[in-house]
Amino acid sequence: MGIELQWDIPEPEDAKGLEALLGDVAAACFEAEGVENAGFAVRVTDDQAIRRMNRETRGIDRATDVLSFPTVQFPRGKTARRCPKRLRREYDPYLGYCNLGDCVINLNRARQQAAEYGHSLRRELSYLTAHSAFHLMGYDHMTEEEKSAMRDMEEKALGKLGITREDIDFDGLFQLACEAMQMAYCPYSKFQVGACVLAEDGRTFKGCNFENASYGATICAERCAVGNAVVNGARRFKAIAIVGSTAVAWPCGICRQVLREFSSADMPVIVGAYGKGYVVKTLGELLPEGLTPEDLGVTI
Numbered sequence: 380m381g382i383e384l385q386w387d388i389p390e391p392e393d394a395k396g397l398e399a400l401l402g403d404v405a406a407a408c409f410e411a412e413g414v415e416n417a418g419f420a421v422r423v424t425d426d427q428a429i430r431r432m433n434r435e436t437r438g439i440d441r442a443t444d445v446l447s448f449p450t451v452q453f454p455r456g457k458t459a460r461r462c463p464k465r466l467r468r469e470y471d472p473y474l475g476y477c478n479l480g481d482c483v484i485n486l487n488r489a490r491q492q493a494a495e496y497g498h499s500l501r502r503e504l505s506y507l508t509a510h511s512a513f514h515l516m517g518y519d520h521m522t523e524e525e526k527s528a529m530r531d532m533e534e535k536a537l538g539k540l541g542i543t544r545e546d547i548d549f550d551g552l553f554q555l556a557c558e559a560m561q562m563a564y565c566p567y568s569k570f571q572v573g574a575c576v577l578a579e580d581g582r583t584f585k586g587c588n589f590e591n592a593s594y595g596a597t598i599c600a601e602r603c604a605v606g607n608a609v610v611n612g613a614r615r616f617k618a619i620a621i622v623g624s625t626a627v628a629w630p631c632g633i634c635r636q637v638l639r640e641f642s643s644a645d646m647p648v649i650v651g652a653y654g655k656g657y658v659v660k661t662l663g664e665l666l667p668e669g670l671t672p673e674d675l676g677v678t679i
């Protein structure tokens with residue numbers, strides 16, 4: 380039982396740690412499925428190589444995040460747990476397990492997605508490996524029903540390892556706020572502010588301050604990020620990061636109240652100054668006794 384990690388690109392320093400982590404992910408996936416003596420290869424590659432593979436094997440000339448190449452075929456609608464004979468037949472005495480195939484991960488895309496979702500690269504690699512593991516065990520996501528069954532299995536397996544959606548990557552979110560800060564329009568104060576909201580569904584939304592010749596018409600970075608989230612259908616937030624260019628960008632009173640509309644009092648607020656790090660507070664610390672939608676009988 381296990382995985383074999385192969386590097387098509389230069390090995391990072393923590394390659395051994397990563398192999399152990401992805402080995403644990405694979406083991407959790409097999410356990411969730413109820414499969415013994417199985418394994419697969421995880422090949423880490425880049426944008427260019429995965430694009431070539433995607434073109435050559437599926438006729439799709441595009442880079443993607445992960446590709447799965449099963450060696451054991453399962454009848455449509457059946458997954459590995461219902462085909463023990465097939466797995467026994469494919470047992471590889473040299474490896475000591477049944478080789479289910481190859482999972483190919485694009486490290487460029489994994490990095491990008493980790494930043495977008497506001498979590499660590501290790502977490503993103505765990506997700507991609509689990510997703511591929513279930514493909515190799517006969518799962519697919521062609522229909523909504525299949526998709527939700529596959530998602531349930533991924534969550535079951537990753538949840539065993541404590542890898543849940545609740546773990547927030549503060550560094551990643553703060554980095555996104557720093558990126559947003561570069562877009563600030565602040566000719567009057569010259570104080571650039573960036574913000575990034577992490578929505579409950581894992582999406583992130585950036586915002587920056589934009590000022591006005593009539594000073595009071597200025598919109599802060601936080602409310603810009605909130606607007607960006609709302610117009611994209613996100614109304615529950617898990618965290619926000621805020622950064623100021625020359626000083627810590629403590630959110631103003633109006634922004635604290637606006638955030639409270641869509642977030643609980645225990646939501647972390649990551650706040651800092653560019654190049655100087657950050658501190659983490661809860662929204663309740665910044666806005667005790669805030670007025671909430673529930674106070675007015677509204678549920679979001």
Ligand code: THU
Binds near residue numbers: 589630
């Ligand atoms: N500002 C924000 O965007 N967010 C904060 O948390 C504090 C203040 C902006 C508004 C204005 O453009 C500039 O910073 C100076 O107040």
